[in-house]
Amino acid sequence: MFILGIDIGYSNLKLAHGQATAPEPYIWTCPSGAAPVEDSVLSSGRSQRGHHVLVNGRIWVVGHSQHGLVTTSQRSLNNDYTETDAYRALFHLALLRTGADHVDRVVTGLPVSECLEHGRIQNLEEMLAGTHEVAEGMRISVGEVKVVPQPGGSLILASRRRELSQFIETGFVSVIDPGFFSTDWLTLDGGRIVESLSGTNMRAVSVVLQRAAELIRQSEGSRPPLEMLEDAVRNEKPTILVAGHHFDYRPLLATAAQEVGVASMSEITQNLRVETRRLDMVIVTGxxxxxxxQILETVLPKTRIEVLDNPVMANATGFWLAGH
Incomplete structure (x- = not known):
């Protein structure tokens, strides 16, 4: 059985795929920039390099960073992301990258709040199943589709580590996933998900970058595009070009992260206070x-904080495991 675990984020596409009998999946990631090819050209008129896929009869260029994607299309940052052609384009790229003509099972995630909305899971499962024309003359079929809460992939991956699985099975544990658009958390008590103590908020990485850009404007008199900061953080660049000089944005990014992160984590931990009981562990991913x-270690000084190895890929890898 061939399984594809896929995490289609606003900033990055992450996938893990392979036969169920494989000891580990093949993992791959790329930026989530996506636009119709006619909307994405360089000033010279040449089409931008990237992966080309077909969506509803139109060719899309996908896999660029938003900063590197010259496009007239508006980037989508909303709760209807899964219903956009950009999302479909990234899904088609994921199918292409598997090299398979049939995928037996696809597992992906939705924000926790959307999983609780009637019909959201079913709509996405129906959209991703079936046969997809991913390129001219190329069709890839998908059998079964399973949609889980976004941090669920990391939860499954964490459960493979013995020292963490003991906490997950018997303790009061939360898995927190700060993504680009939203921060999601799942809380478990004795291995069972507690819906009333799980949720989504909008204080995520995009808000950190917006605040950092504003702090840079106040300092340097020029506001860098959010996509430029996003690209610099993704590629661990120490500086960006601001007002004609190379500027080390990292101290102001740290300030922005502290401001936004404390508010986000305070909202989550406030939600998690159950009488006088403390969380036994928080698993951080994404x-x-x-x-x-660092913020959680300040907000929850007596709680064990664990960051999964390769946290960017943790959900996709866990989704692959969930497909078994």
Missing amino acids: GGAAIYR
């Missing part, structure tokens, strides 16, 4: 894991 770990 693209914002490194930023939020």
Whole structure:
């Protein structure tokens, strides 16, 4: 059985795929920039390099960073992301990258709040199943589709580590996933998900970058595009070009992360207070894991904080495991 675990984020596409009998999946990631090819051209008129896929009869260029994607299309940052052609384009790229003509099972995630909305899971499962024309003359079929809460992939991956699985099975544990658009958390008590103590908020990485851009404007008199900061953080660049000089944005990014992250984590931990009981462990995953770990250690000084290895890929890898 061939399984594809796929995490289609606003900033990055992450996938893990392979036969169910494989000891580990093949993992791959790329930026989530996506636009119709006619909307994405360089000033010279040449089409931009990237992966080309077909969506509803139109060719899309996908896999660029938003900063590197010259496009007239508006980037989508909303709760209807899964219903956009950009999302479909990234899904088609994921199918292409598997090299398979049939995928037996696809597992992906939705924000926790959307999983609780009637019909959201069923609509996405129906959209992703079936046969997809991913390129001219190329069709790839998908059998079964399973949709789980976004941090669920990391929860499954964490459960493979013996020292963490003991906490998950018997303790009061939360898995927190700060993504680009939203921060999601799942809380478990004795291995069972507690819906009333799980949720989504909008204080995520995009808000950190917006605040950092504003702090840079106040300092340097020029506001860098959010996509430029996003690209610099993704590629661990120490500086960006601001007002004609190379500027080390990292101290102001740290300030922004502290401001936004404390508010986000305070909202989550307020939600998690159950009488006088403390969380036994918080597992941090996703693209914002490194930023939020330090904040959680301040907000929850007596709780064990664990960051998963390769947190950016953790959900996709866990989704692959969930497909078994």
